[in-house]
Amino acid sequence: MFYIILNDSKIRTDLILYLKQNGIHSVFHYQSLCKSSYYLKNNDEKSSNIYSDVYSNQLLRLPLFYELSISDVEYICEKIIDFFEIS
DSSP, X not given: OEEEEOSSHHHHHHHXXXXXXXXXXXXXXXXXGGGSHHHHHXXXXXXXXXXXXXXXXXXXXXXXXXXXXXXXXXXXHHHHHHHHHHO
16 A cells, blocks of 8 residues: 555545546545444444544555556656646
8 A cells, every 4th residue: 555644635635636637546545443334333432533533534545556667656756746836
């Protein structure tokens, strides 16, 4: 897994859209365990962990798979840099 942590969820959403427009699939799917349906269903006491909430809202997973070439990695990096230069 390869990921970056952004300043907030709006930047993450904007970057996902920008990367998608440039043919790059990036995702987020991590949720604070204390907010998961399993936890909420099985625990009377609701809790929160500010750090897990922050990171689950700011983490963006980048493409990483066997066929990913060095030129693909360079392209992804260039597009991320471009995004922050125009933002």
